[in-house]
Amino acid sequence: MYFCKVNIVEISKVLSNKTRVEILKWLKNPEENFPPHQEIDHFDDGVCVGYIQDKAGLSQSTISTYLNSMQNANLLIPKRHGKWTYYKRNEEVITKYLEKLRKEL
Numbered sequence: 001m002y003f004c005k006v007n008i009v010e011i012s013k014v015l016s017n018k019t020r021v022e023i024l025k026w027l028k029n030p031e032e033n034f035p036p037h038q039e040i041d042h043f044d045d046g047v048c049v050g051y052i053q054d055k056a057g058l059s060q061s062t063i064s065t066y067l068n069s070m071q072n073a074n075l076l077i078p079k080r081h082g083k084w085t086y087y088k089r090n091e092e093v094i095t096k097y098l099e100k101l102r103k104e105l
């Protein structure tokens with residue numbers, strides 16, 4: 001289990017950006033939204049930052065900032081492969097966030 005802290009305000013701030021929401025949508029079904037990785041032949045560890053950047057059409061620094069804020073809110077789980085970082089959704093936090101919203105709001 002990955003660290004599972006759910007902060008409604010912090011997660012909601014992250015989700016107030018259309019591109020960050022799109023990234024989460026894309027990562028929900030990476031096989032449908034990204035080309036096959038050349039370095040590894042699966043999406044078990046997530047999607048390479050470069051593929052996310054290419055799909056978003058934004059600068060590397062902007063995507064890095066977005067991914068960092070999503071990771072800090074525990075929405076993403078990073079995994080290093082050599083010099084590359086791969087990201088996947090933290091399904092446990094996303095589920096608990098939605099449950100907490102239903103319960104508290």
